[in-house]
Amino acid sequence: MGAIRSENMERLNIRLPKALVEDLRRYVPPRKRNQIITEGTARMLSEIKLKEALKAGAGAWTDENHPELRTPEDVERFLAELRASTATRLTE
Numbered sequence: 001m002g003a004i005r006s007e008n009m010e011r012l013n014i015r016l017p018k019a020l021v022e023d024l025r026r027y028v029p030p031r032k033r034n035q036i037i038t039e040g041t042a043r044m045l046s047e048i049k050l051k052e053a054l055k056a057g058a059g060a061w062t063d064e065n066h067p068e069l070r071t072p073e074d075v076e077r078f079l080a081e082l083r084a085s086t087a088t089r090l091t092e
Contacts, residue, residue, distance in 0.1 A: 063070050
């Protein structure tokens with residue numbers, strides 16, 4: 001994550017467990033704490049967003065819509081064909 005300019009920042013009053021704050025103070029230099037909290041929060045939010053997207057897309061793929069990919073063997077065949085076509089394009 002790149003440096004964020006101060007005009008793009010917002011102060012947030014949050015409460016953290018004392019043990020967490022103690023570890024933060026012990027292991028992270030004062031001028032790096034904001035960065036650690038920002039990066040950790042961004043990482044967790046990415047996971048939350050991904051889980052939400054996966055929930056929203058659940059059920060979109062059905063065997064009825066793609067009968068050619070019902071079995072693991074069907075999927076392996078499809079992938080082999082896809083990889084072969086990519087290899088052909090790269091050698092041309």
